[in-house]
Amino acid sequence: MSHENLKNHSSPESGKDDMSFCAAQAEWQMRTLFDNVPGMVLRIxxxxxxxxxxxxxxxxxMGFTAADFPMKTGTFMDRIHPEDAEAVTVLxxxxxxxxxxxxxxxxxxLSKDEPIWVQAILSSSPDxxxxxxxxxxxxxxTERMELERELKDQLKLQEQLFATIPVPLVIKDTNSRFLQVNQAFSDFVNIPMEKILGRGPYEVFSPELAEMVFREDADIFLTGRTELDLERRVKDGHGRWMWLKSYKGPLLDSRGDIVGLVGGNMDITA
Structure with missing residues (x-):
């Protein structure tokens, strides 16, 4: 490169052009990034x-473009579902x-489709x-909310089925605490359901029965076996002696790990 070319290349005007070009490139890259995010970024x-x-x-x-902004907040708020608009305004x-x-x-x-659910992550600060x-x-x-609704519907159905089965049923965690029981079990132990949940066998059964149940539960958590033919003579919460045929087995999560157990009892008193 000649001395004259080097002089021109390093001139203040050339430096300004380089800076302008870099700034334009940075602005273009940022705009491209924001335009392609799977959601929306905004500044209010x-x-x-x-x-x-x-x-x-x-x-x-939503039927908008970046060229529509600046925009009055009220115009955007008109696109928020009427049942949610007040809460967003307060926020x-x-x-x-x-x-x-x-x-x-x-x-x-949206401009054409059904309403969608969004999560807004907002941060306020001075400029x-x-x-x-x-x-x-x-x-x-939206997809997550629909899955959560379907899961709630399934759980509600399971609770209804669980409640209507006429034999005592229980679901426990790995510490043998009762997570869910049906009305038949509540009647069997003669304790309201709300006073059973979260408690262990020693707080629900007699000491002898609690010890036996706790040992059986521990064995299932250790081995993963399902017991289908446990017969025992027990006294219920009303003081009545009866013969029960009990069954219990491990409750597994999606990975196959034991997260609790499910059990039931049938009165086989002759």
Whole structure:
């Protein structure tokens, strides 16, 4: 490179051009990143009640583009489900005066589809001028909410089936504490269900029966065996002697680990 070329290359104007190019590249990369996030990022000015900027895939699903911003907060709030709008408004008001970090789940109304559930992660802080702003990230949690609802429905159905079976049934944790019992078991021990849950056999049965039950439970937790033919003569909570045929076995999680046991009893008194 000649002396003259070197001089031109290192001139102040050339340095400014390089800096401008780098700044433009950085801005483009940041915009590309935000435009492709699987959700939405936004910045709100609490002083002016304006969403200064927003980007992300969720923005397009709502029928907006980055060019629609700045936008009055109220325009965006119109897309929040009416049943959730007041809670979100209160939350934004609480964050407008000081540094805070909050999470909130609510429903958004899209331009064409059904409402979706989103989780908003929000953080408020002052900008360089001292005015408060809220930075947020919203992501779609509809699938998770639907799975949780299905799980709750399944658990509710299981509870209903568990409650209607006429023989005493129990579910215990690995410390032999009662996690769930049905009404038939509550009647058998003559103790209200709410006073059984969370307690162990020594707090529910007589000392002799509690010792036997605890040993059987410990053996199942150790070996993983299922016992289907345990017969014993016991006295119930009303003082009546009877013969029971009991069965119990390990309760496994999705990895195959023992997380408790399930058991039942049948009155076989002749």
């Amino acid at each position: 000015s609490t002083d002016s009640g304006t969403i200064l900027c927003a980007a992300g895939n969720l923005l397009e699903r 934004l008001g609480q964050m407008s005066g000081k540094r805070r970090k909050r999470r909130r789940e609510f429903r958004l109304l 360089p001028s001292g005015a408060m702003r809220i930075d947020g990230y919203l992501h779609d949690i």
